[in-house]
Amino acid sequence: MVAKQAPSHVYSVPIKGTEEEGYTAVHRNPDFVDKLLTHEDFFDGKIKTGGTPQTGFKDIRWCHTDVVVYYWNHDDANFCPLIVRLRKGRWPSYYYEYYKRDDVSSKTWKKYGIAKNVYSGLTKIVNDDVFKRVVTLNLSKTSGTYAFNGEENSDINKEIRITVSEQKNPEGFNKYTHRLVGSGPMRILGTKHKNKFINFKESTLTAQYYNAHVYYSKNDTGHDKPLMMELGISNDTYYRLDGEKWIRDLNIKSGTLKGALDKENGAHIIDTSKNQQYSCSSPGCGTQIKVESSDERDHNYTKRKHYIQASGKFSVSSFVGANGESQTGLSSPTDVKEVNVYFRDLSRDEPLLIFYESGGNRKCFKKVRGNDHEWKEVTRDVPTNSSDHAEIEKLLIEKSQQVTIKLEQVSSSSKTSYSSDNATIEIKTDISNAEVNGFSRITHTAKDNKTFTVKSVTHNSTQLNGITSDKPIDSITAFYANSDSKGTTPLLVELTVKETTKTTHEYYKRPDNGGNNTWTKLPGPDGKTDQLTEDKLKTELYRLKNKHISESSNVGKIAGRVTGGLIGVTIWKWPSIVSFIITRL
Numbered sequence: 001m002v003a004k005q006a007p008s009h010v011y012s013v014p015i016k017g018t019e020e021e022g023y024t025a026v027h028r029n030p031d032f033v034d035k036l037l038t039h040e041d042f043f044d045g046k047i048k049t050g051g052t053p054q055t056g057f058k059d060i061r062w063c064h065t066d067v068v069v070y071y072w073n074h075d076d077a078n079f080c081p082l083i084v085r086l087r088k089g090r091w092p093s094y095y096y097e098y099y100k101r102d103d104v105s106s107k108t109w110k111k112y113g114i115a116k117n118v119y120s121g122l123t124k125i126v127n128d129d130v131f132k133r134v135v136t137l138n139l140s141k142t143s144g145t146y147a148f149n150g151e152e153n154s155d156i157n158k159e160i161r162i163t164v165s166e167q168k169n170p171e172g173f174n175k176y177t178h179r180l181v182g183s184g185p186m187r188i189l190g191t192k193h194k195n196k197f198i199n200f201k202e203s204t205l206t207a208q209y210y211n212a213h214v215y216y217s218k219n220d221t222g223h224d225k226p227l228m229m230e231l232g233i234s235n236d237t238y239y240r241l242d243g244e245k246w247i248r249d250l251n252i253k254s255g256t257l258k259g260a261l262d263k264e265n266g267a268h269i270i271d272t273s274k275n276q277q278y279s280c281s282s283p284g285c286g287t288q289i290k291v292e293s294s295d296e297r298d299h300n301y302t303k304r305k306h307y308i309q310a311s312g313k314f315s316v317s318s319f320v321g322a323n324g325e326s327q328t329g330l331s332s333p334t335d336v337k338e339v340n341v342y343f344r345d346l347s348r349d350e351p352l353l354i355f356y357e358s359g360g361n362r363k364c365f366k367k368v369r370g371n372d373h374e375w376k377e378v379t380r381d382v383p384t385n386s387s388d389h390a391e392i393e394k395l396l397i398e399k400s401q402q403v404t405i406k407l408e409q410v411s412s413s414s415k416t417s418y419s420s421d422n423a424t425i426e427i428k429t430d431i432s433n434a435e436v437n438g439f440s441r442i443t444h445t446a447k448d449n450k451t452f453t454v455k456s457v458t459h460n461s462t463q464l465n466g467i468t469s470d471k472p473i474d475s476i477t478a479f480y481a482n483s484d485s486k487g488t489t490p491l492l493v494e495l496t497v498k499e500t501t502k503t504t505h506e507y508y509k510r511p512d513n514g515g516n517n518t519w520t521k522l523p524g525p526d527g528k529t530d531q532l533t534e535d536k537l538k539t540e541l542y543r544l545k546n547k548h549i550s551e552s553s554n555v556g557k558i559a560g561r562v563t564g565g566l567i568g569v570t571i572w573k574w575p576s577i578v579s580f581i582i583t584r585l
Contacts, residue, residue, distance in 0.1 A: 047109075049081055050203060056099060056109035070122065074136040074149035075189050076197035079205055080104060082125050103130055104187055105206050132157045133186045134205070139193040139214050139226045142166065142176050150192040162186075167213065170258045172267075172317065172332025173227070174220075178212045185210055191246070193226060201245040204231065217265050217315065217334055221359070227264040228252075240264055259283050262317035267332065270306050272341045272351040273322040281324070282317060299389045300344065300451070300472070300498065301396050307338040321351070321373060329375035330365055333358035340386045344396045344451065353395055355386055366395055397472050402455040405444050407464075407478045410487040439541055442487070443477040451498050459490060466519040467493055467508045474498040479541055481549045491544040493519065497529075504529035510544055 047054045047067070066087035071078050084099040099109040125131045136150035145161045147154035161181045169175045180186050185208035190199040213230040216223050229239040229246060238252040238260070252260045259282075268280040268287055280287040292305040308314050315334040319327040335358055342353035354365045354375065362385075364378040383391040404420045446452050451472035457464045477494040480487055495506040506529065507522040522540070524530055532540070 047084065050079070052107060054107050054109055056111070072134065072149070072189065074151075074192075075134075076136075077190055077199040077203070079189055079200075079203040080131075080134055080187075082131065083122065084109060100125065104134060126156055132160055133180070133184070134189055135160070135162060135180075135186050136189050136197075137162070137178050137191045137212055137214075139191050139198070140195075140223060141178075142174075142223060145181060169218070170215075170261060172218050172258075173261050173265075174216045174218050176214045176216070178214065179210060183210065188212060188231065191226075191229070194224075198226075198241070199245055200239070201242065201247045207231075215261055217267075218332065220334065225265075227261055228257075259317075262332075265315055265317065265334070267315035267317035267334070268308070270316055270319045270339050270341075271321070271324075272319055272327065272354070274306075275304060281320070296389065299393045301393060302343040303386070303392075304341045304343070305338050305386070306341065313337055316356075319354070319375075325373050327373050327375060329368070329377070330354065331363065331377075333363065335359055338386070342392060342396060353392065355383055355392070357385075364395070366398070397451075397453070397470075401446075401450075401452045403446070403452045404455045405457045405476050407442075407444075407457065407459045407490050407493075408487065410442060438482045438545070440480045440482055441477055442480065443475050445475040454495070457493065460488075462517065464493070464508075464519050465517050466521065467495070469495055469497065469506065471497045474503065481541075481545045483549055489548050491541060491548065505531045507532065507540075509540065510548060512547060 047057055068085040068087075069078075069081045070083040070085070071081060082100070086097045086099075087094050088097060089095065095114055097111055097114055099111050101109055132148065135148045138146050138150040141164045143164055143166070145163045146152055148157045148160040148162065162178050163181045164176055164178050167175045167177050187205045187208055188200075189205070190197060192198070209231045211232060214226055215228045215230070216226060227240070231237045231239065236253045238249055238257070239246040240249050240252070240260070241247075241264070249260070262282055263284055267282065268285065268289060269282045270289070271278055271281070274289075274291050275293055277288055277290050279285075280289055287308060290307055290309050292307070294303050294305075296303060313335045315332070316336060316339065317332055319330050321327055333356060336356045338356065340355045341351045342355070343350065344352055350367075352367045356363055362382050364382045365375040366378055368374040368376050378395065381391055381394070383395075406418055406420060409418045451474055453471075454467070454469050454473055454476070457467040457476065474496040477496070478490040479492040479494075480490055489510070491510050493508045495508070497504045497506060505524070507524075508519040509522055511518055511520065522532075524532075
């Protein structure tokens with residue numbers, strides 16, 4: 001065989017007729033041998049391995065030269081010496097003494113004979129159950145089996161093979177377990193990946209392991225970058241790469257594994273609540289993540305693009321919201337250029353949609369209604385890109401807050417509030433003291449002029465059937481007769497619909513039959529969805545008043561008051577209605 005390239009502290013020694021397939025002969029310098037007597041080229045000293053003195057060489061006192069050590073060919077770091085050969089005497093009167101151990105972890109060597117070759121000693125070791133279970137892991141393998149030396153097959157130790165299976169994974173990562181076929185303990189020399197050795201910084205041969213677990217990013221489909229190794233089960237023995245060597249990290253525990261994997265993966269944490277540059281909160285990171293906002297006014301939403309300048313693509317370990325609250329249901333993407341977060345109505349206070357592209361795949365997630373931290377993946381009608389306005393707006397409308405409008409909420413002071421769907425509803429009132437033609441208008445609007453979708457419209461806890469819309473609503477208005485001092489009989493309800501490029505109106509009238517609770521949608525003027533003109537509105541209101549309001553009713557005002565919350569109520573008297581219509585036409 002051809003001797004492998006040795007580290008700088010060893011050099012190859014060609015030994016004719018003594019190399020056998022699978023072994024390497026190297027000559028140690030004083031890192032392994034305490035002293036070489038250079039004045040007469042005689043050896044008179046002690047032998048160490050890995051800095052630890054070895055015993056059993058008591059007869060080595062004089063006339064010994066040329067120390068040769070044999071290793072497995074897959075022992076790239078020279079952690080496991082198999083046989084030590086010493087030459088005694090000078091040419092031509094010399095012979096070889098061979099020493100071996102009974103166990104991999106033993107420090108005691110025994111002289112087993114004097115000979116001109118090493119075949120018998122190596123054959124014995126090959127068949128020794130302890131030494132043949134000294135393996136090199138092939139980290140490129142994610143299924144199937146391979147030989148003890150990390151290759152697909154081997155001409156020796158054919159019965160020792162390693163099997164690989166995928167195990168339950170931490171979120172965002174793949175975990176592959178290597179174990180001996182048929183079970184049993186093994187000692188791990190090192191690892192290979194893509195035909196390149198990755199050694200341990202310090203030998204692990206003192207311990208036996210039944211399993212070795214290797215972790216990759218889930219999106220590393222080519223398994224190009226092993227992130228971490230775990231040796232054994234439930235003993236928190238984790239190794240990470242330090243340069244090109246594996247080192248044990250005592251700070252990594254099973255409870256902190258996910259964070260450690262994220263760090264090794266170079267993954268970042270995206271904060272969906274941020275509107276300007278911020279530091280990644282991943283442990284030990286601090287990378288500056290830039291945020292670029294754009295108001296899509298024609299489409300009623302705001303987009304915030306999160307990216308890392310000059311870094312190209314990056315990975316995301318997790319998402320957090322306001323106050324660092326973890327966001328669930330989202331994946332952990334890799335190879336993303338940007339993460340886009342969308343807000344409805346330019347309000348920029350509650351993210352409703354997240355979109356990014358990873359590995360050529362488009363991913364979109366929408367906020368679960370009524371939950372501040374849970375998300376669900378969009379599987380149909382996924383936006384084609386981050387500026388697919390039609391699909392993005394459609395998804396945002398679906399995720400707009402659903403509101404139950406309570407028409408009985410009429411107050412006598414400037415502010416009030418009511419609770420709807422576990423939310424505090426704010427009422428804003430604009431009062432006009434003029435009373436003309438006997439009608440009042442109460443308008444429910446959302447805080448900060450946000451649109452919403454209608455869950456239901458009620459009056460004194462009774463749902464007004466027929467009033468419904470799946471479109472984004474800007475406001476809901478109820479019309480009353482001024483003689484209806486307590487607001488007990490809403491006559492007409494107007495829905496102001498805020499669509500992408502226009503505002504439309506829908507009207508629902510009170511049912512003529514007192515026993516019927518289904519409101520009827522009025523056809524718009526000329527079949528359109530424009531706002532009713534003054535004459536048509538007056539005609540319809542008088543008809544409804546004559547039908548439902550008794551002239552003997554107490555005459556009074558419907559006043560209003562407003563406090564904080566989400567829905568505003570505006571009360572207008574008749575001249576204000578006319579003025580409003582004129583300004584909107």
